[in-house]
Amino acid sequence: MRQNTEEYRGVFTFAQQVDGKLSGISLELIGKGKDLAADLNTEVTAVLLGSDIKGLAQELAEYGADRVIVVDDPKLKEYRTEPYTQALAAVINEFKPEIFIIGATAIGRDLGPRVSARVGTGLTADCTQLDIGDYPLVAIAGREQKHNQLLMTRPAFGGNTIATIACPENRPQMATVRPGVMQKKERVAGAKAEIVDFDAKLEENNKYVEILEIVKNTKTTEDIMAAKILVSGGRGVGSAENFKILKDLADALHGTVSCSRAVVDAGWMSKDLQVGQTGKTVRPHLYFAIGISGAIQHLAGMEESDIIIAINKDENAPIFSVADYGIVGDLNKIVPALTEKIKAELA
Numbered sequence: 317m318r319q320n321t322e323e324y325r326g327v328f329t330f331a332q333q334v335d336g337k338l339s340g341i342s343l344e345l346i347g348k349g350k351d352l353a354a355d356l357n358t359e360v361t362a363v364l365l366g367s368d369i370k371g372l373a374q375e376l377a378e379y380g381a382d383r384v385i386v387v388d389d390p391k392l393k394e395y396r397t398e399p400y401t402q403a404l405a406a407v408i409n410e411f412k413p414e415i416f417i418i419g420a421t422a423i424g425r426d427l428g429p430r431v432s433a434r435v436g437t438g439l440t441a442d443c444t445q446l447d448i449g450d451y452p453l454v455a456i457a458g459r460e461q462k463h464n465q466l467l468m469t470r471p472a473f474g475g476n477t478i479a480t481i482a483c484p485e486n487r488p489q490m491a492t493v494r495p496g497v498m499q500k501k502e503r504v505a506g507a508k509a510e511i512v513d514f515d516a517k518l519e520e521n522n523k524y525v526e527i528l529e530i531v532k533n534t535k536t537t538e539d540i541m542a543a544k545i546l547v548s549g550g551r552g553v554g555s556a557e558n559f560k561i562l563k564d565l566a567d568a569l570h571g572t573v574s575c576s577r578a579v580v581d582a583g584w585m586s587k588d589l590q591v592g593q594t595g596k597t598v599r600p601h602l603y604f605a606i607g608i609s610g611a612i613q614h615l616a617g618m619e620e621s622d623i624i625i626a627i628n629k630d631e632n633a634p635i636f637s638v639a640d641y642g643i644v645g646d647l648n649k650i651v652p653a654l655t656e657k658i659k660a661e662l663a
């Protein structure tokens with residue numbers, strides 16, 4: 317069915333919460349939503365789903381939401397695909413947003429495509445950039461060029477190219493966005509938003525799953541996305557045991573150890589610590605790339621770091637092309653020496 321796209325207005329963001337706590341991506345999406353809304357001369361609406369979560373609306377307002385739509389229902393207590401999909405689809409059908417952005421978290425990657433299919437629109441997954449612009453990007457004779465479209469950019473073909481995708485015929489224009497890529501706005505204490513309670517009229521059906529037990533992962537892993545200093549190791553480190561020299565450097569700098577995918581594939585470190593296209597996007601003040609070649613899929617997750625220091629025995633390693641400082645040599649000699657020097661300086 318052809319939609320009247322003119323009916324759709326406003327930038328909507330999914331305010332993901334887990335156990336009654338907003339996920340960082342929820343605030344990042346509002347930050348990006350504000351920029352998009354300014355270009356479109358419209359407002360940002362955060363959509364908050366859960367049970368007993370209304371109190372979180374104030375935090376969303378303080379990070380820039382103009383309006384918060386709250387669907388508060390016991391069926392939404394824990395994340396489950398079907399009730400969350402029903403709720404979000406109902407919000408879209410009722411409020412008709414022009415743009416809907418969702419975090420590319422485990423929840424968002426499950427929820428986004430299902431909602432888009434249910435409301436009959438497209439979705440661009442795992443975006444790293446969002447802009448408002450013309451589509452097609454340049455005027456082509458005989459083809460209508462539409463203005464004020466959401467241009468959704470993401471790596472494609474294993475990171476070998478960057479694709480910009482638009483959704484000119486259907487609304488909302490939907491995208492999932494990688495955590496850590498967009499910036500949240502400064503919090504404004506006491507800022508107010510319009511709060512709208514919405515009854516999504518959830519209906520239990522045979523797609524509802526029953527949660528029998530929730531087993532939390534008790535392994536404590538570092539949050540590499542929040543770290544200001546990352547000491548990241550690659551295959552060149554040689555073994556899980558040899559990561560000790562990176563840990564010593566990280567401890568001396570009050571930093572955190574992270575790694576490349578080769579290290580995760582070798583079973584030396586857990587997936588939570590992987591930086592890159594299929595790992596996490598990080599933006600620390602200081603990023604050490606030690607024994608990491610600098611494959612494009614790795615660079616996609618760390619090149620926005622403020623300062624990058626690479627240590628590699630191969631002077632032609634691609635990592636040096638993004639590094640601010642490079643040290644060519646054997647990491648087994650350089651890293652312990654650097655750690656000792658830093659300890660002495662900071663003592």
Ligand code: FAD
Binds near residue numbers: 549553591610647
């Ligand atoms: P290598 O490429 O093997 O590099 C090891 C480096 O260590 C070399 O440069 C070598 O010169 C150096 N070295 C060796 N010994 C020493 C020494 N003693 N001292 C100093 N230097 C030394 N990769 C990621 O990291 N993150 C991702 O999210 C990711 N996603 C991917 C998604 C797809 C779809 C695909 C196809 C690939 C992905 N990859 C990802 C894999 C990526 O292409 C590379 O294979 C990977 O990043 C290589 O890891 P590495 O740099 O640790 O290992």
